[in-house]
Amino acid sequence: MKIEYSFLATCLAGMLALAGCGSDSTTAQLETEQEATTKAATTERARAETDTKTILFFGNSLTAGYGLEPDLAFPALIQERIDSLDLPYKVVNAGVSGETTSGGKSRIDWLLKQPVDVFVLELGANDGLRGVKTEETYNNLKAIIQKVRSKNPDVKVVLAGMQIPPSMGQKYTQDFREVYTRLAAEENVALIPFLLEGVAGNRELNQGDGIHPTEEGQKILAENVWDVLKDVIQEEEV
Numbered sequence: 296m297k298i299e300y301s302f303l304a305t306c307l308a309g310m311l312a313l314a315g316c317g318s319d320s321t322t323a324q325l326e327t328e329q330e331a332t333t334k335a336a337t338t339e340r341a342r343a344e345t346d347t348k349t350i351l352f353f354g355n356s357l358t359a360g361y362g363l364e365p366d367l368a369f370p371a372l373i374q375e376r377i378d379s380l381d382l383p384y385k386v387v388n389a390g391v392s393g394e395t396t397s398g399g400k401s402r403i404d405w406l407l408k409q410p411v412d413v414f415v416l417e418l419g420a421n422d423g424l425r426g427v428k429t430e431e432t433y434n435n436l437k438a439i440i441q442k443v444r445s446k447n448p449d450v451k452v453v454l455a456g457m458q459i460p461p462s463m464g465q466k467y468t469q470d471f472r473e474v475y476t477r478l479a480a481e482e483n484v485a486l487i488p489f490l491l492e493g494v495a496g497n498r499e500l501n502q503g504d505g506i507h508p509t510e511e512g513q514k515i516l517a518e519n520v521w522d523v524l525k526d527v528i529q530e531e532e533v
Contacts, residue, residue: 348531349410350377350524351387353399353439354417354455357490357516358390361507370415372517373524382528384413395421396435403439407446413527414443415453415520417490419474423459429470433478440482451527452484455520458495487523490516 352358352370360368365388374386389406391398399418416439422432440452456475461468479486491508493515494500500512508516 347383347385348412349387350384350413350415351389351406351411352415352417353403353406354390354415355394355421356390356392356507357420358388358417359392360388360390360513361392362502363510363513367510367513369513369517369520372514373520376517376521377528382532384528390417393421394418395425395427396432396439397422397427400435400438400442403442407443411443411447411450412531413451413453413524414440414447415455415524416440417455417457419457419471420459423457423463423471426463426467429467429474432471433474436474436478437482440478440484451531452482453487453520453524453527454479454482454484455487455490457491458489485523485527487519490519492519 350373352373358368358370359365360371365371368388368390370386370388370390374384377384377386387409391402394402396418416436418436418439419432422435436454440454443450443452454475456472456479458472459468463471475486478484489495494508494512497512498505500509500515501507502509
């Protein structure tokens with residue numbers, strides 16, 4: 296019995312040793328596989344980030360989403376549309392409330408430290424409301440476009456057209472509107488005819504000040520932008 300017990304004990308010890316070795320081997324293999332998977336995922340994320348292009352929305356309070364949460368402003372809604380279509384674009388909202396074309400011309404240099412693939416320019420409304428000379432507005436917008444192109448030669452530019460109330464005078468109102476059509480033709484940029492189309496003058500789609508869109512109004516702005524931007528993106532992807 297003692298011999299049999301000793302023999303069984305020896306066999307059991309050997310089996311446990313083998314089991315232990317197998318466990319160590321399996322653990323090592325799992326760790327190796329996990330490490331390889333992690334590295335692959337990291338590489339894939341890095342590749343995705345490298346392939347992701349930037350759409351910079353450069354504007355005033357309309358772009359910033361004045362009076363609303365940032366994720367309700369039309370640039371954020373454009374990002375949602377892009378994500379739903381699984382397109383490789385990242386939206387950057389560079390809207391600042393109260394911005395004029397003169398202020399934008401000074402501010403753009405700092406933003407151009409990062410590469411830009413699509414540039415959406417939405418400025419001029421505050422110029423019009425302040426009665427700034429239309430030629431000055433035209434020159435500032437043109438300078439912004441040229442600065443962006445100088446830093447990013449292959450950039451696609453989208454210009455958001457703006458109109459002002461007729462209370463500013465018929466000639467000024469017409470000259471102001473023509474600033475955008477003139478720029479679009481001369482600089483060969485895509486034009487959103489009127490950013491606030493379907494929203495301007497509608498009390499239900501504007502906040503109490505009658506100027507800034509509500510959440511529903513921002514959705515319409517997003518559609519106005521997307522109608523033009525989608526074609527620009529398609530050209531970029533070809």
